[in-house]
Amino acid sequence: LLLPLSFILPDAPRKGIVINLAAMRLFQFKENGRSLSVSTYPIGIGTSERPSPMGQMFIDRKMFRPTWYVPASIAEDHRKKGDPLPAKVPPGPLNPLGEYALYLSKAGYLIHGTNKPSSIGLRATNGCIRLYPEAIKRLFESTPLRTPVHIVNQPYLIGQRDGVVYLEVHAPFEESGADPLEKVYTKLRNMEKKLGRAVDWKRVEKVVAEARGIPVPVFELREGSERRSAEIIELRHPVLLYGKPEVPELRTNAWYVLAATLPDRVDAQRLAAMINHQGPPIPARVISNDRHRVIAGPFKDVGEAKDAVKRLKIDLGIDGILVEPVKEI
Incomplete structure (x- = not known):
């Protein structure tokens, strides 16, 4: 990541x-x-x-x-x-x-x-x-x-730090009209003349094509600059993510909504996360066996469960299926 x-x-x-x-x-x-x-x-x-x-x-x-x-x-x-x-x-x-x-x-x-x-x-x-x-x-x-x-609205950004020139590119909006990319090329050519250093045009083309939104050095680097520009900081993954909703424990006497059944666990986890972060949150989890089911709930009654079905349809285009509580014998 x-x-x-x-x-x-x-x-x-x-x-x-x-x-x-x-x-x-x-x-x-x-x-x-x-x-x-x-x-x-x-x-x-x-x-x-x-x-x-x-x-x-x-x-x-x-x-x-x-x-x-x-x-x-x-x-x-x-x-x-x-x-x-x-x-x-x-x-x-x-x-x-x-x-x-x-x-x-x-x-x-x-x-x-x-x-x-x-x-x-x-x-x-x-x-x-x-x-x-x-x-x-x-x-x-x-x-x-x-x-x-x-x-x-500036998808193409040029900056300098510690002798290194960077290019940061974001995907332009389709409705933005004229693409200002040629102005960026002109600015880079002018900087090339002013600084007396060559632009790595192949890297520029790659940065523009990928549009990753990350600053990338695009001039020939001076000695020692490459190490600074490529420095990686290792971050420890927190045990508890800030703002992550807590999903209540499963209960057999509660209503649930089956949001999806997916073959890929990561896709199921991603969908559950999206549902969890609706406003307000809808509790959701992944239950796996041969396939991966995304289950929303628990809900205290059928009215609350039907409301969740409606919100899933309107907000995410999901056709949820009501799951009734387990009947006691």
Whole structure:
């Protein structure tokens, strides 16, 4: 598992909050005397149908435990799917805004938490910017009103550190229009002339093709630079993952929902994790014998189980099957 620990900053003012939609990442700049620090958080962004806005904005207001007033367009979408929403959703586990919200000066758009952590890193919102619950808490507490917010869409990023030039590439959005890749090539050629060092163009082509979102050195490396750029940090896997929902023990007197039967255990575990991280979470586990069954539950009664079936269909397109409690003889 490769985790990026370095990121190239987007080409934007290093002040307040900068969001790069292509990287699905938020950068927070804080001045401390003469120094400037930056914190970064992964985000979820708008879909292609309802994209997140771009441009210069600011934090207009802040709200702890916000109420979600459902926009008419979203209410209509849910009505068509057979999932009607109330006019407003109060604070709590059903509220998609989570516990903290930063309202942008562009009306209708927020930076907020979520009750669906699995949506972070995806184009899954109606245009707002989502953060993990623990991340939005830190951002909320450290962001004053009127903080500038600059939202950009930059899939190609070039940066330098310790004499090494890096290229970071993210897959461009299909609806973005003109591909700015030629501008990146021009910038690299200009740097090649200015620095008097050759660009490894084969590596550039590979980085662009793979679009892994990881900074990769693309110039001929000076002596000693390769070791720094390739340094690997070994991380210990935590015993308990932060925010991982606890799945209750199996009970024979409870209702369950069979979400899927899959031949591959990893696929089954992945699906169970997705269900566990729905908002609010639906407990799910994998039960294996010759095949791997993804079971959601336990549920206290048939009504709760049917509600889970409905949510699995609407949120994930899964046709769940009700499993009745074991009858006592």
